[in-house]
Amino acid sequence: MPDPRRFPEECPVTSTGLPESLITTLPGSSYTDPEIFAQEQEHIFEAMWFCAVRSADLARSGVFRTVQVGRESILVTRARDNSVRAFFNVCRHRGAKLCTAEAGEVKRAFQCPYHAWTYDLTGKLVAAPNLTKMPDVGRTEYGLAAVATHEWLGYVWVCLAENPPPFDEVVRDVVARLGDTKSIERYGIEDLDLGRRIVYDVKANWKLIVENFMECYHCATIHPELTEVLPEFADGYAAQYYVGHGAEFGSEVKGFTVDGSEGLDRIPGVTEDQDRRYYAITVRPQVFVNLVPDHVVFHRMYPVAADRTIVECDWLFHKHVVESGKDVSRSVELFDRVNRQDFDACERCQPAMSSRLYAKGGVLVPSEHHIGAFHAFVQERLDAGRPR
Numbered sequence: 001m002p003d004p005r006r007f008p009e010e011c012p013v014t015s016t017g018l019p020e021s022l023i024t025t026l027p028g029s030s031y032t033d034p035e036i037f038a039q040e041q042e043h044i045f046e047a048m049w050f051c052a053v054r055s056a057d058l059a060r061s062g063v064f065r066t067v068q069v070g071r072e073s074i075l076v077t078r079a080r081d082n083s084v085r086a087f088f089n090v091c092r093h094r095g096a097k098l099c100t101a102e103a104g105e106v107k108r109a110f111q112c113p114y115h116a117w118t119y120d121l122t123g124k125l126v127a128a129p130n131l132t133k134m135p136d137v138g139r140t141e142y143g144l145a146a147v148a149t150h151e152w153l154g155y156v157w158v159c160l161a162e163n164p165p166p167f168d169e170v171v172r173d174v175v176a177r178l179g180d181t182k183s184i185e186r187y188g189i190e191d192l193d194l195g196r197r198i199v200y201d202v203k204a205n206w207k208l209i210v211e212n213f214m215e216c217y218h219c220a221t222i223h224p225e226l227t228e229v230l231p232e233f234a235d236g237y238a239a240q241y242y243v244g245h246g247a248e249f250g251s252e253v254k255g256f257t258v259d260g261s262e263g264l265d266r267i268p269g270v271t272e273d274q275d276r277r278y279y280a281i282t283v284r285p286q287v288f289v290n291l292v293p294d295h296v297v298f299h300r301m302y303p304v305a306a307d308r309t310i311v312e313c314d315w316l317f318h319k320h321v322v323e324s325g326k327d328v329s330r331s332v333e334l335f336d337r338v339n340r341q342d343f344d345a346c347e348r349c350q351p352a353m354s355s356r357l358y359a360k361g362g363v364l365v366p367s368e369h370h371i372g373a374f375h376a377f378v379q380e381r382l383d384a385g386r387p388r
């Protein structure tokens, strides 16, 4: 277990200089320095499993999405045998970006718009001007460079590392939070349908967003609707503070909606223990999962700069809720408001990260101390990537 009280070497503040109740955050530069961000891209987002695309968004073979993973553009698609494939979105000829659209569909192949090298859905080079006159050019060797994929919870996770770590690393975060994997499996996330998707362009460092999600010290101040539904959040202890704990709905609350009114049909696998409770899980490095009895709110972050993060948020409901066209807006509105309140707070902090006053960082109060483990995780990844 990482020690949450381990401080980055760069940060001259030590625990001995602080009152017992406080531990330090990362220094301000950690949230602003493009060099540190580049190291995070290399040693975190390009080295770990990264949740890239919702599987159902690749509805047929040839449907594709392009996503930024660390410093790379990754093309994710479905081959004719229905398997998911991911490639570096880079033409093997002279390096043109193969697909510039964020999403689209091709029939059978991707054709580079520059000199028309053409790759099938498995990445193999299948055509190019004068290719038959170059019999020594290997179709696989000069095909698109593949990236490892793994489908879990209805999402395609990719890993750019040459030797990807076991996928268990991802699952471990869920177990650490919920105590087991069965608890999340009961929601059958892969069988839910998309009720709404909202994409947020947040002008803040990705770590501010993770830290915010991990604590509820701010809940009473900025989340009036959420604390109405989950009264225990007003005390400042986040659902993530205790292993296995889900915050209970208020006794008058009928559902996880913006006004506490009735929600939608309960997800069939959800147990009595899990009913009327909210569970939040941080899956490092860039996913948040929120579980309530009738829907799942699934956040994916795409960090694009030290001070900018795109967050794609999906509201997932039981299939027949979506198919029957039931009104999901009161459910969506609750977490949409929470998101906007949180992202506003993160954007409020971002400019101050470069203030001289924050050079040594800020402090975490006891209900935020578990965020120290996240800081240790970031620091360890960067330390491990540094040449010795």
Ligand code: FES
Pocket (backbone or CB within 6 Å): 091, 092, 093, 094, 095, 096, 112, 113, 114, 115, 116, 117
């Ligand atoms: S760069 Fe793609 S075909 Fe030349």
Ligand SMILES: [Fe+2]
Pocket (backbone or CB within 6 Å): 212, 213, 218, 219, 223, 338, 342
């Ligand atoms: Fe919040």
